[in-house]
Amino acid sequence: MKIKDIQNALNSQYSEREEVIEGLMVALIARQHALLIGPPGTGKSALVSDLTKRITGANYFQWLLTRFSTPEELFGPVSLKELEQGVYKRNTTGKLPEAHTSFLDEIFKANSAILNALLTLINERVFYNDGSPAQVPLMSLIGSSNEYPEEGEGLEALFDRFLLRYEVDYIGEDQSFVSMLKGSAPSPADMSIDELFELQFFSDTVTIPDEVFDALSKIRRELMDEGIRPSDRRFKQVLSVIRAKAVLAGRDHAELEDLMILKHSLWEKPEQRDKVAKIVRNHAQDAVKTRVEEIKTEAADILKSLEQSNNSTDVAVESTKKLKSLVIELRKLQKDNPNRTEVAQAVALVQKSLTDIASQVLGV
DSSP, X not given: OHHHHHHHHHHHHSTTOHHHHHHHHHHHHHTOOEEXXXXXXXXXXXXXXXXHHTEETOOEEXXXXXXXXXXXXXXXXXXXXXXXXXXXXXXXTTSGGGOSEEEEETGGGOOHHHHHHHHHHHHHOEEEETTEEEEOOOOEEEEEESSOOOTTSSOHHHHHTOSEEEEOOOOXXXXXXXXXXXXXXXXXXXXXXXXXHHHHHHHHTOBOOHHXXXXXXXXXXXXXXXXXXXXXXXXXXXXXXXXXXXXXXXXSBOOGGGGGGGGGTSOSSGGGHHHHHHHHHHHHSOHHHHHHHHHHHHHHHHHHHHHHTTSOHHHHHHHHHHHHHHHHHHHHHXXXXXXXXXXXXXXXXXXXHHHHHHHHTSOO
């Protein structure tokens, strides 16, 4: 599939952005909106611009919002010719109401003069021009911000419009960082907007088996037990994301593993992310894969604690002990599940972490 070619091209060009890239692809297929949260300089706008330029024939609109942005900047200026006839109508040529895809940077700086029209356009795909509703061709709007909106700013409704939400941080791994510095020649992979329309149509026909619906019900119940209550509307909307995830995998039916993307959908506050991810993972993966993911997270936490200690020798020794115990557990999993490649990959990852500690901190 051409969309897979685009995904692979972007993965090779943007280090440590695989999940974000997958999410943006799914958003396009599902005709949903996505939000990227992260500090400046993490390549959010570059990634979105690169992706959208690969959809030939699609109108693209990009804008940086400030507290002083005006409706004219997003929706177009009032037509003077129409105004002479007593008609208050905007000229939307080249603006958001005529875009198939859009990227709004610093979206939470949208002021009240923009907010209501923006909410209607994002949610209902309708723009009121001179009081008359007009359908807009918008498929996906990607918003970004350096920080989450604060409570009391009146931005809760806007935040809720984004079905997929991703935190984008600076590159972590040294090898990935070096790859970013060296850069790579961009691949010419692209697809037409008509081909994207076909994928969207096919996505609507993807079947969802009962086991996936049952898993969604269990996820909802466990989230409620943790005090996390996504709306019924949000659960209904995520079905489009599940179907799109299946399409991206080349299937005409959804599987349990497609639920993994919901860890980016079912939380409302940043502090809920880890709990949501754990609950979703428990129902979207089998026990082996779940434990492998948990071990990888534990290993990452160990390395983070070591870094925060400024590579203290004592902490390095303790970190080494913990990582060795994880390797032992992984070796057992590998022995019991010799055909599971993710276990072998996790072993290699943790072993590399041990080697890095030994060479950088302990001087071995």
